[in-house]
Amino acid sequence: MDVLSSGDTAWMLMSTALVLLMTVPGVALFYGGLTKKANVLNTMFMSLIAFAITSIIWVLYGYQFAFGADMLGGIIGNPTNLLFSGIGVDQLSGTIPETVFIAFQLTFAAITVALISGAVVERMKFSSWMVFVIAWVSLVYVPIAHWVWGGGFLSALGALDFAGGTVVHINCGVAALALVLLLGKRKEVKLLPHNLGYSVIGAALLWFGWFGFNAGSALAADGLAGQAFINTNTATAAAMISWVIIDYLKTGKPTVLGAITGAVAGLVAITPAAGFVTVQGAIIIGLVTSVVSYLSISYLKPKLGYDDALDVFGVHGMSGLWGALATGLFAAPFINEATGLFYGNPEQLLIQIIAVVVVFVYSFVVTLIIGKIIDMVMGLRVEDKEETEGLDISLHEETGYRI
Amino acid sequence: MKEIVAIIRPNKLDEVKDALEETGCHGITVTEVKGRGRQLGITESYRGSDYRIDMLPKTRLEIVVEDADLEKVIKTIVETAQTGDIGDGKIFISPVDDVVRIRTGERGEKAV
Secondary structure, eight states, rough: OOOOHHHHHHHHHHHHHHHHHHIIIIHHHHHHSOOOGHHHHHHHHHHHHHHHHHHHIIIIIIHHHHHEEEEETTEOOOOTTGGGGTTTTTTTEEEHHHHHHHHHHHHHHHHHHHHHHHHHTTOOOHHHHHHHHHIIIIIIIIHHHHHHSOOOOHHHHHHOOOSSSIIIIIHHHHHHHHHHHHHOOOOOOOOOOHHHHHHHHHHHHHHHHHHHHHHHHGGGSHHHHHHHHHHHHHHHHHHHHHHHHHHHHHHOOOOHHHHHHHHHHHHHHHHTTTTOOOHHHHHHHHHHHHHHHHIIIIIIHHHHHHHOOOOOOOIHHHHHHHHHHHHHHHOHHHHHHHOGGGTOOHHHHHHHHHHHHHHHHHHHHHHHHHHEEEEHHHHHOOOHHHHOOOOHHHHHHHHHHOO | EEEEEEEEEEGGGGHHHHHHHHTOOOOOOEEEEEEEOOTTEEEEEEETTTEEEEEEEEEEEEEOOOGHHHHHHHHHHHHHHHHHSSSOOEEEEEEOOOOBOTTOBGGGGGGG
16 A cells, blocks of 8 residues: 655655746756757747647646556557546655656657657647647657556566667767658758857756756655666766867867756666666766767767757767666666676666657657657748748747847 | 047057056947958968968957147057067058947037
8 A cells, every 4th residue: 555755745846846947948058058049938838839739739648558457468558538528636656655656658659759859849730739749649658658667568578778878869869860851951050159148058957957857757755766866966067077178189279168068868767777777887978978978979860960960869869778778788686676788787778779769759750740740730940031030930939039 | 529449459458557547548349250361361381281361350449539649549559469479460540420329318529
């Protein structure tokens, strides 16, 4: 019989609000600062509206399909409480009220889809983006969340994902890649931040909110939450330092954008591993992840020629990939009863690879299909004239700056 | 009479303005402009990609002086606006046919 813990409940309410802060305004500011001046509002708006739409989907049917009792052999949950009916005030999920668990998971679904926007900014129709959010959360996020966290086939297989390396980061990174392949390149393919200060604030809010994301994923105010907390901060710091060193080696000058990009890459990489690895493991995960994302952005992107505007695939997809695999390497049995390759269990790495491949392929293919259908029905891309003029004025009749 | 058009670093404006005032040159028109010189701008680097920023913000001063004051004013601007590095700007000098003070209708050097 589950008993409510007020300590756990207090921490989970707090964590939920912290994860909300990551999207609104964390991602909005992080992305908003990196775009052109004439697209700042549209960029921020994409995150805001994604959060609102996902919030409604989640309470009506998203949570029910993702976390309902497993059916169809691990593919999807049985949606018994559609439209939030029958979920009582005192109903528990472990030691916390189910309502709190639902709200906590909601913030994860919302940030995942909001993160995709960074790849498609400066050229995607806003109406198409809203339709995309509905379709993508329903058809991509919800099933994958079920497979990994809701008792689906990947969790049955033993895949480790503490806070969302596969469900959130590989998923959004790969979806971003699929969507930009459909959208094509912007007329002006440049990453020239119009207000890098916004991005610094956004990245700082991400770092802060990520403690709710990772330490909150312990679903309790306990030692494991503490371990996830210190691991999160350690990997992030290591990744920032690592990126700054790469900057020094490549150009001779450390950059602020490099430092915050490294920090986000570190946060992404430690996400699946936060509740499984030691602090020493977290340092290595952080140091390596900046190299992975840097190489992906500097070499892979130009070589393949896709226009991932704000490097969602390069940062979230690739660091998420590294984090998911690293969990299979560094998981320490004395932290959380999961054993990785370095502690004598090579099978865990194989399971991680399977989970990564499944999520990668499913997310890529279904996102392509969703994007293609939206493109045929209503078009994905704005008119050339609107793109040149800037999306703030052409799509919203507003401008970010009157100074 | 001569017109002096000086393109200077924006952060040198206050210094130049104060120095001009000390030499007795009060009238000045200032605009914020963008442009580039021989070096075609500067390079900025974001996530490992280099971009040439070829239109840099500068400040443009317009000053009309009597011929006798010309060298003094030029010297003042050069001395205060100079850092010795690329991007200090330029001064252009051209003759002025006439000047009219709108309030009184005065003409020529009296109106400067």
